[in-house]
Amino acid sequence: MVNENDSKDSAEKKILKAAREIFLDKGYEGTRMQEIADYAGINKALLHYYFRSKEKLFMGIFVEALSKLVPRMKEAISGPVSFRDIVGIFVDSYHEIMIENPNLPVFVVREIHRMPEVVVDMMKKSGFDINMLKLFINSQVEQGYIRPVDPVQLIVSLIGMSLFPFIGKPIIQGVMMDGDEEKMRDFFKNRKEFIVEFTLKGLDYVE
Amino acid sequence: MVNENDSKDSAEKKILKAAREIFLDKGYEGTRMQEIADYAGINKALLHYYFRSKEKLFMGIFVEALSKLVPRMKEAISGPVSFRDIVGIFVDSYHEIMIENPNLPVFVVREIHRMPEVVVDMMKKSGFDINMLKLFINSQVEQGYIRPVDPVQLIVSLIGMSLFPFIGKPIIQGVMMDGDEEKMRDFFKNRKEFIVEFTLKGLDYVE
DNA sequence: TTTTGGTTTAACCAAGCGGTCAAAGATAAT
């Protein structure tokens, strides 16, 4: 039991890495167990040795992916920060995650559509802390920093503006930017600032 | 050849209707030809009699769906209308289409991700008229109606804010609104006005 | 009535799917 190196669990980790890669790209229904095995460089039967079924393996990956999509803003909100800061942190955290996991939004959208109740249950149990954000927005309204606004409308707008560039990247780059990668990089570079300014002005924010 | 009734082509139309329903809900990979046949109330072999393969049948549905997503704004822009009107029409046309076809955005997102180059080519050939909108936005900036802004950032924001409520409906309703359908209806009822006001303010619009 | 042509079907097929199993390999304890 001295063995703490990776040669023992490397198979399991290789499987998880492969499953992550392929499930996120092709979704549950588009993925073949054989493809995961090939990608991981192991026998297909070994997949079922470590993870009994395709669904079990998938759910592990899915839970992991979902958790990334829940912005952890508890500390940010609890501190004495401005509305501008919160919007910036919110948008920023999404962009950070998306740049590291470009396939994440399409993956989650696809699987939410396939099994909405399951996902909603999962998010409820995992403590999706939207209420804190709602309260924060309402308090900012009451203190006169921003105009009266339905917090959900605002949150949905922020998420939509943050995620859609990644969801629709092929269209934006291919159709709106004539396939120019440099333009696309510029677009992403400017995206965060645009969303923040656009949002603050859209809410009549006063410093 | 007197026969112009539907009994002759009803099979084909029944197939198309079934294919539309099921492909849009489950996507290419999630759909079984048998399921389409059952839904249409016909034999599976008849599918291949009218449409040779799953892919051919699918592409018909997909082209039809894609065309719905391209906003036909040529007439709107060509006329002498205000920026407020254009934003209103833009958001409105998306909402109208989405309410009639709630599964459309997830469907298109899923299939774009599966075959991005194909879709981009299709959209280019179908004359996606984003340039007119770009020019219009730029002209509004030059005339001082709105602050300087990258048209693509704005268009992507508008589409993102318009589509995301439909893409993320299960989460919004299930997690942000505790499953309350009435709240969700209110949310959708107020959505258009919110986006328009939010956008106009966000761009320092002056009438 | 027979023929003709398009329409619809049951039965079938090869390939691919997720999943299983018995046995071979590897590793550490006895």
Next chain:
DNA sequence: ATTATCTTTGACCGCTTGGTTAAACCAAAA
């Protein structure tokens, strides 16, 4: 060296998949 336990594999299984085929069906033309 031998046993016991965990890991890895090739071969295999039952089932589903998209697709085919030959024959039945059916209305209109001859």
